[in-house]
Structures are given as structure tokens and as C-alpha cells.
Amino acid sequence: MTDPKEFTDVIYEIRDRAAWIIINRPKVYNAFRARTLDELIQAFQLAGNDRNVASIVLTGAGEKAFCTGGDQSAHEGQYDGRGVVGLPIDEIQGLIRDVPKPVIARVNGFAIGGGNVLATLCDLTIAAEHAQFGQVGPKVGSVDAGWGTAFLARHVGDKKAREIWYLNERYTAEQAREMGLVNKVVPMAQLDAAVKDWTDKLAQRSPTALALAKRSFNADSDNIRGISNFALHAVKLFYDTAESKEGVAAFNEKRDPDFHKFAR
């Protein structure tokens, strides 16, 4: 286990009885590479095992982005580290669910792609007014089938989840709240106070009751874990195709992708 002080991509802080886990890659809108996920995994393990921690806050550095998913510049077919697709994405997603403490997504800007999936997996979401939400997979040659699709549908309903995935539009924080993806929207200046209000309340609650409640919510949707893990192996095969690589190249070259020749 690395000392959190040695982390390069993640900041780990204890504020009162909450662990704050901050993705610290603002230049790429807090996109994650394999190292980022390795540090997030260690941070969640630390927080999960710390008896003084009652709740966990996941957020991004700065005011532009919460997280914009996989770092497209660290993506040549597979990503740059360990795990099925070169990212231990299934481990961090599983941990957010498994850690026996409530996890609050503090959404301070864009929550896009794999970043939106992380926010979707958190127990609660508080968003700043300027935050924007969306999935971009079919634009960039990727898909998070499982937590990103089926679990999203649990929050927003099946039709809306299909719209989000097929059309890849961006949704305001207020729209995300109306559709059930966000619990509360506040002005950016009040975001930290709103998060603290909830982490303080959670610190007063019975930790065992919270852990049992979380486990019970999870049990009802845990079949989706199997879909996610299975789909990750399909995505691995997809990432090695010219079709997926066209999506990544188009993003990095700042142009529209041309998927016509891959029509089915």
C-alpha cells in the first residue's frame, strides 16, 4: 500500500469524520489513467478500514470537472495499466459499492463517460449548478455495459438511460436531479457546505445501520456486477478493433468520428 502522501493523481484527506478522495488531474478534466484508479482503490480501502471515517466523499480537483472517464491520451486500444482493459475499472466500481460506508459524489463540473458511471455508483450525489452529466461511449468507441447502462436505468428509468447512451447529450445538474441521477443541486459556492452538512449528519448515524442499509440496496442490484464483469471482456475485444480506435483518434484529433464503414 502506497502512503497517500506519495499519490500523484489522487488527494486523500480526512475532514472531520469524512474521507475526501479527490481526483487530481485537472489538466485532463480529471480523466483517469490506470495509476489514478490504482490510487483511488487504495484510498477507498484506507477509508473503508478507518474506524474514524463515517463517510467518503469522491470528487475532482478544481471547478471544471468531477471526472471525464478514461484518459483518451493514455488509450491505444487497451489502456496503460493492469486489469482486463488496462484499467482496474471493475475494482474501483466494485469498491464504491462494497465499502460499508456511504459514498457521496461531490460533482463539481463535468461527470462524463466513466466519470458519470463513478457518480452513478456513489450512494448519494450533490452537484454544483454548473455541473454537466452524460455518456459518450458510442462517440468514442467505448461502452460501460452493466453499471453504466443497467444500473443507470435503475436511477433514471430504462427509456431515459437509452436516450443518454444512444444520443450522448449533456444534461444540466437540474435535469440530472429531475431524472433521479442527483440528490441535490447547489451553487458552487455552497457545494462544500452542503457536502459537510451531509457528512456531519452521517457521522451521527449508527454505522452498522448505515452499512446494513447500503448492503441491502446493493443486494437488490448485485446481479448487474456479473453483467459488468462479463461486458468488460467484450469491451476488451472491442477496444482492439478499428471501429473503437476511430472513436479515440477522433477525440484526440478534435474531429467527428467516421463510423460509417462499420455499419451493421
Ligand SMILES: CC(C)(COP(=O)(O)OP(=O)(O)OC[C@H]1O[C@@H](n2cnc3c(N)ncnc32)[C@H](O)[C@@H]1OP(=O)(O)O)[C@@H](O)C(=O)NCCC(=O)NCCSC(=O)CCC(=O)c1ccccc1C(=O)O
Ligand atoms: C468533458 C467534455 C464534455 C468537455 O468539453 P469541452 O468543454 O468542449 O472541453 P474540451 O476541449 O473537450 O476538453 C478540455 C481539455 O480536457 C481534455 N480532456 C477532456 N476529457 C478528457 C479525457 N477523457 N481524456 C483526456 N483528455 C480529456 C481535452 O482533451 C482538452 O484538453 P486540451 O489540452 O485543452 O485540448 C469533453 O472533453 C469530453 O466529452 N470529453 C471526453 C470524455 C471521454 O471521451 N471520456 C472517455 C469515455 S469512455 C470511458 O470513460 C471508458 C473508460 C472506462 O471507464 C471503462 C472502460 C471499460 C469499460 C467500462 C468503462 C467505464 O466507462 O466505466
